[in-house]
Amino acid sequence: MAMAMAALRRxxxxxxxxxxxxxxxxxxxxxxxxxxxxxxxxxxxxSTQIVRNRMKSxxxxxxxxxxxxxxAASKLRAVQTxxxxxxxxxxxFTALLGDAPSVNVKKNVIVAITSDKGLCGGINSTSVKVSxxxxxxxxxxxxxxxxxxxxxxxxxxxxxxxxKHIEMTVSxxxxxxxxxxxxxxxxDDILKNVEYDAIRVxxxxxxSVISFRPTLATILSPEVMEKESESGGKVxxxxxxxxxxxxxxxxxxxxxxxxQFSCVMYxxxxxxxxxxxGARMSAMDSSSRNAGEMLDRLTLTYNRTxxxxxxxxxxxxxxxxxxxxx
Amino acid sequence: MSAVTAAVPFWRAAGMTYxxxxxxxxxxxxxxxxEPFKTELSSREKVHFSLSKWTDEKQQKPTVRTDEE
Numbered sequence: 569m570a571m572a573m574a575a576l577r578r579x580x581x582x583x584x585x586x587x588x589x590x591x592x593x594x595x596x597x598x599x600x601x602x603x604x605x606x607x608x609x610x611x612x613x614x615s616t617q618i619v620r621n622r623m624k625s626x627x628x629x630x631x632x633x634x635x636x637x638x639x640a641a642s643k644l645r646a647v648q649t650x651x652x653x654x655x656x657x658x659x660x661f662t663a664l665l666g667d668a669p670s671v672n673v674k675k676n677v678i679v680a681i682t683s684d685k686g687l688c689g690g691i692n693s694t695s696v697k698v699s700x701x702x703x704x705x706x707x708x709x710x711x712x713x714x715x716x717x718x719x720x721x722x723x724x725x726x727x728x729x730x731x732k733h734i735e736m737t738v739s740x741x742x743x744x745x746x747x748x749x750x751x752x753x754x755x756d757d758i759l760k761n762v763e764y765d766a767i768r769v770x771x772x773x774x775x776s777v778i779s780f781r782p783t784l785a786t787i788l789s790p791e792v793m794e795k796e797s798e799s800g801g802k803v804x805x806x807x808x809x810x811x812x813x814x815x816x817x818x819x820x821x822x823x824x825x826x827x828q829f830s831c832v833m834y835x836x837x838x839x840x841x842x843x844x845x846g847a848r849m850s851a852m853d854s855s856s857r858n859a860g861e862m863l864d865r866l867t868l869t870y871n872r873t874x875x876x877x878x879x880x881x882x883x884x885x886x887x888x889x890x891x892x893x894x
Numbered sequence: 895m896s897a898v899t900a901a902v903p904f905w906r907a908a909g910m911t912y913x914x915x916x917x918x919x920x921x922x923x924x925x926x927x928x929e930p931f932k933t934e935l936s937s938r939e940k941v942h943f944s945l946s947k948w949t950d951e952k953q954q955k956p957t958v959r960t961d962e963e
Contacts, residue, residue: 734948740958741943749917750941753959756913757945826912 619870623863630859636687637852644777644845650746651774651838657831658785664806665828668796669786673765676706676713677735679758679833681771681840682722684739689847691772691780691840692721698782699726699770703733706768716758718837735762746841748834755830765789767829771836772843778850780843785836787829790822
């Protein structure tokens with residue numbers, strides 16, 4: 569009934585406004601202006617424009633995340649094969665020289681491998697977290713520990729509080745498909761520019777599309793390696809091999825550790841790239857699912873509001889008509 | 895065998911690491927391949943990354959290592 573009254577009042581105002589006298593028009597205008605602040609002229613229901621725009625943007629976002637998932641999935645297959653093949657490069661080294669993650673030396677270099685691009689879940693923050701913990705463990709009053717960071721995302725995260733420990737940063741590594749030559753040139757550059765007793769490579773080892781493990785690989789300098797072998801570690805087994813040529817043991821160890829570093833780096837970079845793609849795939853999968861859920865909710869709200877406004881209009885018309893009849 | 899033994903100190907003395915030495919050797923072997931294989935494997939020699947050193951908590955100008963002109 570109240571709605572019908574309002575409709576009638578609106579009708580009455582239109583009559584008043586159409587009067588020829590300007591003074592009367594002015595007088596009639598002022599209450600009309602105050603009324604229009606409560607409800608704008610001709611506005612009957614809530615505007616659905618905003619909801620419609622939001623639905624459109626959510627739909628577009630979903631399209632993008634779906635496309636990113638497809639791209640990551642198609643890239644992953646090739647990288648995964650290369651990664652699994654590259655594992656054969658470092659395994660013999662670990663069998664021969666062993667792995668010594670707990671070695672206590674003066675100059676530590678932490679190579680943190682991260683990605684250049686984001687939107688790939690938590691792989692960069694895990695590798696940064698592990699690097700930071702490692703840095704705390706390996707630095708002390710007589711020891712020091714520096715960072716070499718691969719990838720933009722790790723750099724951005726480590727700059728905030730570990731700026732003074734950064735020695736070198738590398739990016740744009742994944743512009744072309746990763747190959748051994750490229751990583752070897754990089755490993756060469758790192759070896760030439762950094763003084764170290766032990767290099768610790770931190771990366772995400774690829775387990776499956778949905779799981780990756782932060783992993784640490786340790787490479788010792790030839791001198792430390794020799795000391796370790798004298799103290800009877802696993803390296804002692806090197807003596808039981810027959811060696812061609814006349815090189816001394818220290819020369820062989822130097823060559824071996826350098827080659828070990830480049831092989832470990834190659835594998836680490838590939839494992840991390842593979843984990844990145846896998847993480848991006850699952851992240852994009854869940855975000856397109858979330859976008860779908862959001863779209864469903866929005867569609868529901870939109871349709872309910874539309875239904876409600878139609879019902880209101882119908883009620884208005886019917887009650888208006890019955891008021892006129894009665 | 896003696897040639898190899900004599901060669902070892904030379905590349906080391908020239909400031910090369912074993913990685914650099916083995917890379918040069920690998921490139922040499924690759925360049926010996928015949929045509930269909932040669933172009934197939936040329937992608938394995940593409941190098942591209944940008945490296946920047948840090949001194950006094952500041953990033954220095956990055957040097958880009960690339961073989962694409």
